Amino acid sequence: MKQTIFPSATPPVTEERPVDDTRHGITRVDEFAWLRADNWQEVFRDPSLLDPAIRSHLEAENAYQQALMADTEVLRKTLFQEMKGRIKEDDSSVPMKDGPFAYGSSYKKGGEQPRFFRTPRDGGTEEIILDGDHEAEGKPYFHLGGIEHTSDHKRLLWSFDDKGSEFFTLKTRDLPTGEDLADVITDTAGSGVWDAGNTGFFYTRLDPNHRPSKIFYHSLGTDTADDRLVFEETDPGFFMGVGGTRDNRWVMIGINDHETSEYRIIDAATPDAQPRLVAAREAGLQYDLEEGGDIFFVLTNADGAKDFKIMTAPVDNPGRENWSELVAHEPGRLILSVIGFKDFMVRLERKDSLPRIVIRDRADGSEHMIDFDEEAYSLGLSGSYEYDTEIMRFSYSSMTTPGQVFDYDMRTRERTLLKTQEVPSGHDPEHYVTRRLMAPSHDGELVPISLIHHRDTPIDGSAPCLLYGYGAYGIAIPAAFNTNILSLADRGFVYAIAHTRGGKDKGFAWYEDGKRQKKTNTFLDFIAAATHLVAENYTGHDRIVAQGGSAGGMLMGAIANLAPDAFGGIIAEVPFVDVLDTMLDDTLPLTPPEWPEWGNPIASVEDYRTIAAYSPYDNVGAKNYPPILAVAGLTDPRVTYWEPAKWIARLRKLKTGDNPVLFKINMDAGHAGASGRFSRLEEIAYNYAFALKVVGRDKTEAG
Structure with a gap:
């Protein structure tokens, strides 16, 4: 593995206070359990109550990462300015009509927070009804x-x-x-x-x-x-x-x-x-309800409809015994959501890994789809404030096409473009190439990969690559436009998304094949995506930087243990890496609701062994890990700060080689990081600077 040059600095040495935990006759020792604040509930409400010893350790971690990343300060500022330059600072949404008014949101130039406004329905003077910047002062x-x-x-x-x-x-x-x-x-x-x-x-x-x-x-x-x-x-x-x-x-x-x-x-x-x-x-x-006048539309998996079907229920007696089938189940076509209107019903579905919008006339049952031309793209339904309307709003983008907002007349089928995302510093889609690849995984399943790169980037195996993954909760990562990744593409990167099992990218079965006892499929799919990108000559293993957040951060921890040589660097944002400990602690906010996703190791020894076999923290070993960056927030109720804090400490204790592991913690934020739109860009610039540094492109100017 290529050695990355970081400035000289001494990493924090985390005190060890071993604690034994025995479940199902199995004993584990956690030498860093003390980093979990006993008063974590109070800390979420008032961070000043954090144990001084824990605060001192977290501050030492921040000092260390700042020292190792000090030589990227100019690069980070450059990246920030590039990304900020692609944002229309005084941007505004297209107002949505509701009775006598139309409601929308906007930003003022230099503003961090959105403002909410309304105008008369057919245009007129804008009235600010809530100013986020004003409310956020101080x-x-x-x-x-x-x-x-x-x-x-x-x-x-x-x-x-x-x-x-x-x-x-x-x-x-x-x-x-x-x-x-x-x-x-x-x-x-x-x-x-x-x-x-x-x-x-x-x-x-x-x-x-x-x-x-x-x-x-x-x-x-x-x-x-x-x-x-x-x-x-x-x-x-x-x-x-x-x-x-x-x-x-x-x-x-x-x-x-x-x-x-x-x-x-x-x-x-x-x-x-x-x-x-x-x-x-x-x-x-599972079922969801949507209004439909004298009926409810019911989106459900009842009666074995794994990819869901749509039924109706009378509002005066909507019990399951009165559900009637409207749109039958079709294996491989996953119905994602339904919006009801007085005369129409709209559904968003996914088939062959791509989303599509289907409009149904409630009077005669006829249906039609809205057509799109690109190889890979993202769709979103905005719906409407109003029920009695023939106008439906949706959004469209691809990895090369900026976001577009359309109003669609469901009766005339006329599509009206209301807004195209403006990129003030300029964007020419012809400068970029987007592709859809299929990577063979360990068991023969084909894993979709969406990617984008600059048209001038040589596809000869020399390009660096940022490979993003998530793979949990059935969430599909869209192939959507993202102005931030252009800073990487313009520096010769291939930016790729691995649509691993655990998401619903290829239907509900794709989700089921990446959870509980089958969770390792997610990790092996991601590694297969990296291998395929190398085989297709897009990059080399030592030039792939893996990135994921939350459950995707757990993916990062798992692939670090399974295939450390397959990656040149790893970025784990708010990483869910202490899976076993968290699923064993039923006082934590998300633990009981998460048992169906991961398993209940308190009640089941099988679930305990399954999670213990892949939980990143429990499987850190004497391996030559690539450079790793973990990012977290002190008041995060979803992935608590002590998970990455403990993980980094154990990595430093056990790893071989000289590659550093860094922990950056925001002491004033939670799961989503910085709250302002520009302060969030500073965090992204930091992560990208790390990626550029570990592949030796931190001195490369944007092309």
Whole structure:
């Protein structure tokens, strides 16, 4: 493996305080368990409460990574300016119509946070109804949550998180005056739903362990301590949230884990009514509800519909016994979502690894698709604020085509381009090549790879490559336009996405083949993608930098253990690397709801052994690892900071060779990193500078 030149610096030596843990007769020793703060719940709310010894260690890690990356300071500033130059600083969304107004969001030049505005429906003077930059003043971290206006357009429900811990505070704003009311609620999930009369709203309260366990109703002008408990979920293994329909007719309480779902509904005109069960939870049964006037559209996997089908249910009696099939299950065609309109139904589906939009006329059942020309692309449904409309909005992009927003007339089939993403510094799609490859994996399955490179980049095996992967929760990574990666492409990189098992890129079975007992398929698919890129002469193993975040960060830890020689460097963002310990700790926010995804090692020795066999932290060994960068946030409730902190400490203890491992922790942020759009670019510039450095391109100018 090629040796990378980093400035000389002494890494922190992490104190060892061994702790034994015995489960199912198996004993493990964790020498770095002390890095987990005993008062982690309090730290999420107030980071100043962190144990001084832990804080001192994290600060030493930051000092070390700063020393090793000091010689990239100019490069990082250059990358930041390049990426910032591709952002239209005063960008604005296309307003979406709702009654007498059209609502949208925008940024002011130099602004970090979005502003929300409205105009008269058919154009006119813009009214700023919420200024994120103003609300963020004086806060090291600030993230806006849900924004929901009332149907009479007089009030706004909005939320924010100012710690990065995802405990959101809900506020209510009087739109005519612009003043916030006294109705303030803390510790929420970040959104709410107005009742039909706009006299109050439903919201989700988080418990001390950050779980969404209760739905409350708040009547405007009353003491929040008197809010009525609407529903409580007592099973910690289920997520819960509350939403509404565009016609303001229904309030929907959705309850789910990764395999099972359940809905309860309330007539929005009678907010005091008890929630009505639609179909009781049944292990493995998933369904989603969408409004349809006198019916609900039901997207479900019932009756063996692995890739889902669409059924209908009467709103007055929507139990499963009354579901009727509308769109049959078709193996290999995964239906992702449904939007109902008065005269049409729209579905987003994926077939042959590509998304497509299908419009159905509700009167005669006829269907048509919207056609697209490129080899690989990304689609998104924006829907509408309005239910009684024939206009549907969608977005389109590819790895070379900037994002486009269209209004589509579902009756005339006329497509109207409303906006094309502007790249102020310039972008010519003809300068880049995008491809779709299929990599043979260990068992013969073909793993899709989406890639982009500059047209002048030689495909002779000499190019460096950044290979991105995720592969969990059924999430498919789209082949979408990303202005940031152009800074790598312009420096001769091939940027590639490995669509590994664990996502739903090739249908629901692709997801099932990358979870629980089959989780190692995800790792082997990623390694196969790297091998195929080398075989196809796009790059060399010592020039591939692997990157992934969260569950994708766990992928990074696993491939580091399995095939350290296959990569020239690894970037693990908020990496879920201490999988076994986390799944054994049922007090952590996400552990019980995550058992269907990873397995329950508390109850099952088989699950324990499965996870122990691949958990990155538990499988660090005496290997010559490539340079590794781990990035995390102190107040992250999803992947707690101590996971990467422990992982890096054990890597340093056991690894061979001289390649450094770095840990960069944001002491003022959580899972998503820095909250401002430009401060986030600084973090990306840092990661890219690391990638450029480990492949020896840190002195290369953009072409």
